Amino acid sequence: MVASEKHILDLQNVSKRYDGKTILDNINLYIREGEFVTLLGPSGCGNTTTLRLIAGFIQPDDGKILLEGEDIAGIPPYQRPLNTVFQRYALFPHLDVYDNIAFGLKLQKTPTDEIDRRVRKVLKMVAMTDYEDRDVDSLSGGQQQRVAIARALVNEPKVLLLDEPLSALDRKMREDMQIELKEMHQKLGITFIYVTHDQEEALTLSDTIVVMNEGRIQQIGTPTEIYNEPVNCFVADFIGESNILDGTFIKNGLVEFIGHEFECVDKGFGRRAPVDVVVRPEDVYIRRSQSGTQFSGTVRTCTFKGVHNEIFVDTDEGYEMMIQDYNAFEPGERVHMLIKPEDIQVMRKECTSNVLSGTVRDAETVRILGGDFPVANSFEVGSEVKVEVPFDGIELMDNLDDGVISGEVHSILYKGNHYHLTVRTEDGDSLYVDTNDIWDKGDLVGVKFIGQGIKLSKAEDETD
Numbered sequence: 001m002v003a004s005e006k007h008i009l010d011l012q013n014v015s016k017r018y019d020g021k022t023i024l025d026n027i028n029l030y031i032r033e034g035e036f037v038t039l040l041g042p043s044g045c046g047n048t049t050t051l052r053l054i055a056g057f058i059q060p061d062d063g064k065i066l067l068e069g070e071d072i073a074g075i076p077p078y079q080r081p082l083n084t085v086f087q088r089y090a091l092f093p094h095l096d097v098y099d100n101i102a103f104g105l106k107l108q109k110t111p112t113d114e115i116d117r118r119v120r121k122v123l124k125m126v127a128m129t130d131y132e133d134r135d136v137d138s139l140s141g142g143q144q145q146r147v148a149i150a151r152a153l154v155n156e157p158k159v160l161l162l163d164e165p166l167s168a169l170d171r172k173m174r175e176d177m178q179i180e181l182k183e184m185h186q187k188l189g190i191t192f193i194y195v196t197h198d199q200e201e202a203l204t205l206s207d208t209i210v211v212m213n214e215g216r217i218q219q220i221g222t223p224t225e226i227y228n229e230p231v232n233c234f235v236a237d238f239i240g241e242s243n244i245l246d247g248t249f250i251k252n253g254l255v256e257f258i259g260h261e262f263e264c265v266d267k268g269f270g271r272r273a274p275v276d277v278v279v280r281p282e283d284v285y286i287r288r289s290q291s292g293t294q295f296s297g298t299v300r301t302c303t304f305k306g307v308h309n310e311i312f313v314d315t316d317e318g319y320e321m322m323i324q325d326y327n328a329f330e331p332g333e334r335v336h337m338l339i340k341p342e343d344i345q346v347m348r349k350e351c352t353s354n355v356l357s358g359t360v361r362d363a364e365t366v367r368i369l370g371g372d373f374p375v376a377n378s379f380e381v382g383s384e385v386k387v388e389v390p391f392d393g394i395e396l397m398d399n400l401d402d403g404v405i406s407g408e409v410h411s412i413l414y415k416g417n418h419y420h421l422t423v424r425t426e427d428g429d430s431l432y433v434d435t436n437d438i439w440d441k442g443d444l445v446g447v448k449f450i451g452q453g454i455k456l457s458k459a460e461d462e463t464d
Contacts, residue, residue, distance in 0.1 A: 009065070014053065060073075153188070296315070310324055358373075406447065
């Protein structure tokens, strides 16, 4: 079924906070009638909170949630024309399949013949017509999941909410149930809103994917758009495998990365602008012949993955490229590579340095993020200054006492010849660090500034 253009749900400037921490930050999202929408992101991204707000289990601190144009604030969950299928199916063990499905209708005092008609209808939808008398404890995980879906569908909701309903199933059963869910959605024609952390699941099921991270929407689009045209490094790294690299946009149709200039189809980034470049591993053509190729390297590893070989190549310029190809190559083998213009995705950099606020302590010291950093300056003592620190101007240390301040490694992104890290300080500020050292997410680190390139300027509020 193709979704209509009619909005069934609108989330307008929705925020949610717990204990002073923002879980959802000004979310704006519309969902069309009949659409299969997946809220996708890592743990803690806010997708389950969004689902619970729609269901009515919690209320937003700011913003509105509209159902068919009507604000549903204050309407309790059981009065909303929505039903939820949870990660743990919460079936009643003392009731058989039929009575589990009929439970809600009986509470509503629905006539017996109507209950029977609707229960048998949904049993047929979920291919469980011969199981109505079975004990739910005797069912497989996939069968229990179907019963949970049937119990939600029997109330004839306008929207079905699914909170990681396949996470408890093994891989084969998950894949089977993905197909069944997709077919069920097409048959029913109602709106599905689905929460998952599984990228492959989202790509398989969805009409529209909403990629979320840290309480914010990163990108909304079809599976093809999300995969082929990620808007930032987070989306590119989270959805599928990627080569994510620093680049320079030379001019319209020309970008430089990994030490070479490549023709591309992108425009409008300016001249000599720093950019991020994404190339999917299946879009790097690898050959033994040098003819018609653009750059060369040496195979480091080649691993058979069933459908393709996953090959890591060290380029002559010192970068690592991941390549997926049907052909196998031997470690140590000399190879040559080609990337076509339409397979290069250019993205604007979200920032090019750390921009921080500081207070001058003396001619050699500036207080930044609660620590006194050795930064030579010519400003008056007490002056408020803007401090720009390049990504490679920060050193991280195992021993917290060796740093001026401390933090925790929050995220790691490999960029071909170095790691780009986000470090969260104790006060919740973010620092971006380029390093060749290997760190793990969650590592506690000491932080200090190193090298040249740190720039100080008068704070904006002190300018004339």
